Amino acid sequence: MKALMCNSLGLPSTLVFQETADPQPGPGQVVVDMKAAGVNFPDALIIQGKYQFKPTLPFAPGAELAGVVAVLGEGVKNVKVGDRVIAMCTHGAFAEKVLVQAKQVIPMPPTMSFQTAAAFTLTYGTSYHALKGRAQLKEGETLLVLGAAGGVGLAAIQIAKALGAKVIAAASSTEKLDVCKENGADELINYISEDLRVRVKELTAGKGPDVIFDPVGGKFAEPAFRSIGWGGRYLAVGFADGEIPNIPLNLPLLKGASIVGVFWGEFVNRQLFDFIKDLGEMFMLIDQGKLKPLVSKVYPLSQGAQALQDLLNRKVVGKVVISAG
Secondary structure: OOOEEEEEOOOOOOOOOEEEOOOOOOOOOEEEEEEEEOOOHHHHOOOOOOOOOOOOOOEEEOOOEEEEEEOOOOEEEEEEOEEEEEEOOOOOOOOOOOEEEHHEEEEEOOOOOHHHHOHHHHHHHHHHHHHHHOOOOEEEEEEEEEEOOHHHHHHHHHHHHHHHEEEEEEEHHHHHHHHHOOOOEEEEEOOOOOHHHHHHHOOOOOOOOEEEEEEEOOHHHHHHHHOOOOOOOOEOOOOOOOOOOOOHHHHHHHOEEEEEEOOOHHHHHHHHHHHHHHHHHHHHHHHOOOOOEEEEEEHHHHHHHHHHHHOOOOOOOEEEEEEOO
């Protein structure tokens, strides 16, 4: 089979599209013919050795995919050969055939395309777990989303609107904010040309947001937290900016606020049945038209390195996926 391989740690340009051996399933495992794979920021970190999980070299990156079950390992009962499925893994999805644990394989809704399915699990799973599970966002509350035009950002906007919240979207360009508006944002902030704290204060009548969703980190984290409302919840989702912020601990004290960590991958590992419940609820929201994953571009597997580089360069709006053809 063909795969996009990480033979040595480095930036996406070091990845090699090459022939490699087909995977063979062990007990409790399945091999899935990849039709589409989601591209996510952790994929760009794992190839540099900067992620929580550090696979043994060589490996293919990629943590989520949609495809067709090709081979079953011993004892697998939850799927059969030929099933259309969504699958999750820490790495390995950027390949024509992917080895995954059977417990992390989920039947696809019959009306969902492979590209949509591959773009859905990680971003919407993360945002749903963050907003409903960790922040317990309530109807009528106000949510501020930083990096709002990215995959998890747009998912957060749509989920928050489905939960009945007001959404303020913050992004770095007019074009990105237009996409946020199209996906349900009530108010917009360009944090390159506008003062984030001033605009948040104006848009919340001085109260501040109840919840802040931050997948970016970096220099806007502290001013955002200084704007949070009393009893607010600040969701630390990720650090796409590359800089982990240092928020003074007197700020949550003064605001009566909480800093809440969101580690979706570990949540799935530890609370799989809770994740499956979340997934069922999200599938219902898709059927109702309240969640609509945005796939802005599809790359062939041979150009997967470019997909990761575009993600690092902040050229991606919504979600991009890799197709096996």
